[in-house]
Amino acid sequence: MNHASGTQRQALASNGMRLNELSARTIVDAIRGRRLTAISVMEACLERIAIREPEVKAWSFLDADAARQRARLADEYQASGLPLGPLHGLPVGVKDVFDTSNMPSEYGSQSLRGRRPTEDADAVSLLHRAGAVVVGKTSTSEFGMYHPSPTHNPLDLSRSPGVSSAGSAAAVVDRMVPLALGTQHTASTTLPASFCGAFAFKPSFGFASMQGSNVLVPRMAHIGLLARSLDDLTLFAGAFDHSLADVEVLRHPPRLGLVRGPGWDSVSPDARQALDRLVAGLPVAVVNVDLPSEFDMALEVVLGLLNAHLANRFGALPEQTFRSFCPPLQEGIVAGRSLSAARYLELEAMADRLSALAAALLCDHDALLTLSAPGEATRLEEGPGSGVLSMPWSLCGLPTVSLPLLRGMNDMPIGVQLVGRHGGDRELLGVAAWLTDVVTLDGKSSHEQI
Known part of the structure; x- marks a missing residue:
């Protein structure tokens, strides 16, 4: 895994935060306003991954050079003046139970080692259309079962990160990426979010297509969204349903x-x-x-x-x-x-x-x-x-x-x-x-x- 350049390593926001530590919404707004580039954010994320991945083990597949190339293409796309999606230039992790045509899709199982689908899962295609830059595939337990994945809890490496969306939760909480995609049949997003300290949203059944993913029980198959704040969670959800991109606090106390x-x-x-x-x-x-x-x-x-x-x-x-x-x-x-x-x-x-x-x-x-x-x-x-x-x-x-x-x-x-x-x-x-x-x-x- 290649490290970022010295110049990129020192790239900081005006408040001293490293670019990989910024919120998803801040990054998207800054890229859109040409105050940041997708490649500068990607370099910061890749540097964090290079430092922490040997211990956290959040990723099942990562090609740093390919991720950089995708970020550069996002910057070139923006320079062409074409319309930008709601997640343009944003690094995102994808749980390895979603098919990706340009990366292995092994569902955490030795039985699928080396599997390379010819098409992206519908949810991955949607992320591409929204302008997200998929960094790599996050680790999962075998076929999403209640079995340990290779991932460790980034807050305490001696503790579990939870069940099958553990790699996605760990990558987000450890500031490797601002957002990551998971799934849930029983607790696969909610439990890792709780263990690692992430914000998570499991939408209503039928919210998004699960075509091209590891569906175990059709009536219980949901996507899962993970972020470091509720504001970022709504930004993420808004890529799937525009009405969720900006959710206001209730004007009256809830029941x-x-x-x-x-x-x-x-x-x-x-x-x-x-x-x-x-x-x-x-x-x-x-x-x-x-x-x-x-x-x-x-x-x-x-x-x-x-x-x-x-x-x-x-x-x-x-x-x-x-x-x-x-x-x-x-x-x-x-x-x-x-x-x-x-x-x-x-x-x-x-x-x-x-x-x-x-x-x-x-x-x-x-x-x-x-x-x-x-x-x-x-x-x-x-x-x-x-x-x-x-x-x-x-x-x-x-x-x-x-x-x-x-x-x-x-x-x-x-x-x-x-x-x-x-x-x-x-x-x-x-x-x-x-x-x-x-x-x-x-x-x-x-x-x-x-």
Whole structure:
């Protein structure tokens, strides 16, 4: 990996911040205003990656020279006077479960080593049209399963960065790139965001095409967006839906419902206390919401559907290939093989029922509030953590936002998860902006100038 030049290494914003540390919105505005070039920002990002990647291991594929060439092309495109997309010149990481025609797309699996698709995934094509410069592919666990990826938590290298979008979360938090694309079937974006301290948005089901990506369960397949601020998160979302590019803070306090849903018994005492303190300090009353009893089955439904689809997709592969898979994938395939057609239909019906019940809950609340994870990032030897607090909302296809507003007993981040109504993505981001605005983070404010 080539290091940046000495001149580029010293490139700083007027407030002393290095270019890779600037917010996505600041970078985009400065490039558009010709106060920065795409290549200067790319060089800063590549320098950071060169320094930190040996420890963090956020990337499964990175060609620094090719990334530089793409950044130069972005600058040439701008010089030609053609219209610019909303992410023009911005370095972005893409989770290696999206197909990319110019990079390996291996889904974290030895069984796909060297795979080179001929077409980009729809989401990647959209990023290109928006002007983003894809730096490389971020690391993931094998086929997005609950298994450790090579990535380490950038805040504490002895801790897990979470599940399959871990490389994307780590790259963003470590200031290697300002934005990164992930996915979520159960908790693959929300959990890494919580463990690493990123802002994350899992939109409503159907928000973006998943064509050309690793779809495990079609009804639970979502994109995931990761950033270092809510403002950058809305910029990112705006590339997919222009109405989300600028979300204003609510003019009236939101109606919030506090949920302690399935898996709450696994929540650590410090996480419970941190959430209770946050809720107690809000300038609005937060109503305790008891979920209908059917939600006690949510985790069983999620895992049952997942296993069924794993068996359907991988169950007929040769035994040698099966034995090469990570243990969670093998176990899921075996469990899915024993699932009857009648039981699968029961699980699908229960998923529909839970979706209807969740929609009814959100008739009385602007958002549901809960935790993104049961506690701080686990130690590496303890595994990638649990996504139980996100699973019901992924199953129901509801939009969620994870905000790094809490701290645990070891001063590691714990995310606050907001859940909105299906299709209410803009409203949910508005609630997230309100909550972020009323909660003080370290008493600090950031002023970026170029």
